[in-house]
Amino acid sequence: MSFDSVIMVDWSASNTPSPAKPKKDAIFVGQDDRQPVYCRTRADAMALIEERLRSTPGRILLGFDFAFGFPPGFAEALTGRAEARAVWADLACRIRDGKNNENNRFQVADAINAATPGEGPFWGRPVGLTLPHLDMTKRRTAAYPEFRAIEGHSKGAKSVWQLAGAGAVGSQTLIGLAHLHRLCEAFGDEIAVWPQNTGWSKPDARITLVEIYPALLNRAPLDALCEGWDKSDPVYEIPDAVQVRGLCHAFHQAQKQGLLDRFFAEPAGLPDPAQIAREEGWILGVTTDEIKPQKTLQPPPLRNDCFALPPGVDWTPVDDALALLKERLTVVTPVDTAPLSAALGRVLADPLTAPRAQPPAPNSAVDGYGFAHASLGDGPHRLPLLQGRAAAGVPFTDPVPHGAAIRILTGAILPDGVDTVVLEEDVSTDGQAIAFRDGVKPGANTRKAGEDVEKGEHLLTKGHVMRPADIAHLASVGIETVPLHRRLRVAVISTGDELRDPHEDAGTGQIYDANRPMLLSLIADLGYTPVDMGRLPDDRRVIREGLSDAAQKADVILTSGGASAGDEDHISALLTETGAMSMWRIAIKPGRPLALGMWDNTPVFGLPGNPVAALVCALIFARPAMSVLAGAKWRTPQGFDLPAAFTKRKKPGRREFLRARVVDGTVQVFASEGSGRISGLSWADGLVEIEDGARDIAPGDMVRYIPYASFLACNF
Numbered sequence: 106m107s108f109d110s111v112i113m114v115d116w117s118a119s120n121t122p123s124p125a126k127p128k129k130d131a132i133f134v135g136q137d138d139r140q141p142v143y144c145r146t147r148a149d150a151m152a153l154i155e156e157r158l159r160s161t162p163g164r165i166l167l168g169f170d171f172a173f174g175f176p177p178g179f180a181e182a183l184t185g186r187a188e189a190r191a192v193w194a195d196l197a198c199r200i201r202d203g204k205n206n207e208n209n210r211f212q213v214a215d216a217i218n219a220a221t222p223g224e225g226p227f228w229g230r231p232v233g234l235t236l237p238h239l240d241m242t243k244r245r246t247a248a249y250p251e252f253r254a255i256e257g258h259s260k261g262a263k264s265v266w267q268l269a270g271a272g273a274v275g276s277q278t279l280i281g282l283a284h285l286h287r288l289c290e291a292f293g294d295e296i297a298v299w300p301q302n303t304g305w306s307k308p309d310a311r312i313t314l315v316e317i318y319p320a321l322l323n324r325a326p327l328d329a330l331c332e333g334w335d336k337s338d339p340v341y342e343i344p345d346a347v348q349v350r351g352l353c354h355a356f357h358q359a360q361k362q363g364l365l366d367r368f369f370a371e372p373a374g375l376p377d378p379a380q381i382a383r384e385e386g387w388i389l390g391v392t393t394d395e396i397k398p399q400k401t402l403q404p405p406p407l408r409n410d411c412f413a414l415p416p417g418v419d420w421t422p423v424d425d426a427l428a429l430l431k432e433r434l435t436v437v438t439p440v441d442t443a444p445l446s447a448a449l450g451r452v453l454a455d456p457l458t459a460p461r462a463q464p465p466a467p468n469s470a471v472d473g474y475g476f477a478h479a480s481l482g483d484g485p486h487r488l489p490l491l492q493g494r495a496a497a498g499v500p501f502t503d504p505v506p507h508g509a510a511i512r513i514l515t516g517a518i519l520p521d522g523v524d525t526v527v528l529e530e531d532v533s534t535d536g537q538a539i540a541f542r543d544g545v546k547p548g549a550n551t552r553k554a555g556e557d558v559e560k561g562e563h564l565l566t567k568g569h570v571m572r573p574a575d576i577a578h579l580a581s582v583g584i585e586t587v588p589l590h591r592r593l594r595v596a597v598i599s600t601g602d603e604l605r606d607p608h609e610d611a612g613t614g615q616i617y618d619a620n621r622p623m624l625l626s627l628i629a630d631l632g633y634t635p636v637d638m639g640r641l642p643d644d645r646r647v648i649r650e651g652l653s654d655a656a657q658k659a660d661v662i663l664t665s666g667g668a669s670a671g672d673e674d675h676i677s678a679l680l681t682e683t684g685a686m687s688m689w690r691i692a693i694k695p696g697r698p699l700a701l702g703m704w705d706n707t708p709v710f711g712l713p714g715n716p717v718a719a720l721v722c723a724l725i726f727a728r729p730a731m732s733v734l735a736g737a738k739w740r741t742p743q744g745f746d747l748p749a750a751f752t753k754r755k756k757p758g759r760r761e762f763l764r765a766r767v768v769d770g771t772v773q774v775f776a777s778e779g780s781g782r783i784s785g786l787s788w789a790d791g792l793v794e795i796e797d798g799a800r801d802i803a804p805g806d807m808v809r810y811i812p813y814a815s816f817l818a819c820n821f
């Protein structure tokens with residue numbers, strides 16, 4: 106039995122109604138290919154869902170994106186029964202959730218902490234709220250595991266015990282389960298909850314209620330699904346909405362392709378599948394055989410000390426720093442299959458071979474006349490002309506008799522009996538016969554089958570970054586979909602109390618944030634997905650939360666500012682706190698120390714605050730590192746030796762990068778070397794790289810010039 110309709114819900118634990126204008130992190134209800142509905146309150150959302158459940162005919166798959174169970178042991182401690190549904194019923198008695206989203210979840214968590222043995226598992230609350238049994242920070246003597254089996258499989262998953270703070274999921278779950286219990290009461294036998302009530306099989310109830318996880322899907326291919334949406338509806342801009350729409354589509358697709366039943370089956374290799382089904386639950390669409398290849402495909406997570414420098418190292422030369430990065434980093438992005446049309450700038454995950462020869466058959470390279478070369482006597486030649494013609498895509502299907510000619514156009518398959526073509530410009534004709542001079546070589550003006558690519562020939566290597574030319578190459582042999590690494594997601598954070606955004610007034614002593622827009626656009630230019638994490642004040646607590654949030658949303662984090670060792674240098678202080686930080690004092694100008702570290706298993710590049718230094722360090726260090734994290738090769742930008750149009754005396758010790766441009770074949774540099782002079786970055790078309798030792802440069806001396814274009818995605 107199949108589902109006639111799919112309803113997917115992105116849930117929220119907000120305390121207040123979401124604003125009238127749709128925004129992210131609110132509730133979105135998607136159904137099939139309809140435009141998702143934005144709901145301002147949970148009460149509105151549940152009313153809408155009930156109405157849809159009653160009015161939609163046929164069988165319905167209904168998904169919500171929060172945990173349908175808790176880690177093992179909790180259900181029994183709270184209710185005396187090791188069953189998720191017993192916890193749902195308990196929460197439905199405790200949770201009060203008003204029409205305007207006002208609710209008592211923290212009080213409920215506090216009461217449960219008090220009522221269950223030990224310290225109680227829940228933690229996290231708003232700053233102003235004091236409760237005797239609910240701490241701000243993680244419980245130290247944990248009576249239950251942090252995670253359910255399913256979460257053990259996903260990187261960066263947050264524990265359901267955490268109720269507040271960036272990325273916390275516990276609040277959604279507490280309130281959500283209470284609502285689901287009431288929904289189940291209202292629909293009785295019509296609803297089955299998978300796998301808590303049904304075990305590992307697809308239920309045949311009218312409504313199947315399942316846990317989902319929208320982030321399983323990538324945004325990029327989802328955008329294509331939104332064709333036909335009313336683009337003026339602000340919902341269109343919101344990732345949550347696109348995700349619920351995408352999930353509806355994905356489950357319909359999976360059903361069409363006969364894959365859906367597999368999702369309901371028992372995942373292989375679980376320690377105690379019956380207990381997991383009953384007490385913890387599972388996310389529909391995640392199967393262990395999918396997780397495992399991903400795990401083996403994905404190299405081991407980066408080591409926490411992957412940025413550690415050998416002891417005693419003081420100033421690290423640029424080349425040593427690059428060599429260390431190259432050695433320590435490895436790919437972090439998963440693989441999926443995408444249409445060739447979506448491949449530009451993405452990284453190929455497997456080598457590709459040709460499913461078909463190109464050209465598939467011998468054909469003409471020009472417009473002219475075809476014949477068998479062996480039929481020619483001594484020149485000049487006169488051959489009778491057959492009626493009809495051979496054109497590209499419209500072959501001439503009869504054989505051409507020995508000694509006769511046929512009109513043939515560029516790209517047309519050579520008819521039987523034709524092996525040579527004479528150019529039409531070299532022929533005179535009266536429509537009945539053609540005449541031309543001697544000297545046409547056998548096989549002239551023809552292309553052989555497979556002369557470009559043979560069937561089975563190797564086309565591109567793993568790690569290749571797809572350019573327009575490669576897309577043509579693959580398209581020409583009929584390749585439709587390609588295995589690609591998901592685009593690397595790169596979070597960008599600016600830090601500094603002095604910073605303002607363009608729409609804000611900036612008073613004396615305040616400056617506009619230049620680094621974040623610069624770095625976000627650099628990321629996009631490199632073919633990665635920029636994740637804008639905003640601008641943060643010089644406040645360690647806020648930056649800590651910002652980093653955790655970024656680590657959830659991205660594969661790598663770029664920060665700017667606060668990276669050295671001063672009072673307000675919180676990035677380096679925080680990375681040091683985790684023990685996973687290394688201050689790289691790299692011998693480079695511009696660029697003060699670079700702070701490299703790991704935050705929640707995510708690499709962080711703490712770039713200098715000065716925009717010129719931030720860009721130079723991003724291009725020289727972060728760019729090749731991100732290339733490796735994205736699944737591609739280490740990439741050294743292409744430079745050119747050109748005569749200098751400037752004079753410079755450089756001391757030994759540091760590698761220097763100057764803002765430069767080429768005029769009439771010689772390299773000019775920006776008048777000032779000040780690292781706050783952003784205008785010079787924009788004046789320049791590239792950088793001049795001057796080696797570590799001393800140099801005395803006079804006009805006409807050769808210097809190494811690296812155009813900005815050499816740093817971009819498809820250039821290497």
Ligand code: AMP
Nearest residue numbers: 599618619620621666667668713714715
């Ligand atoms: P910091 O590394 O935080 O000490 O900053 C060094 C210098 O760069 C200071 O003059 C900052 O005001 C400036 N700066 C830091 N971040 C930015 C930014 N996002 N945009 C423009 N200037 C910045």
Ligand code: MG
Nearest residue numbers: 600601666667
């Ligand atoms: Mg600062």
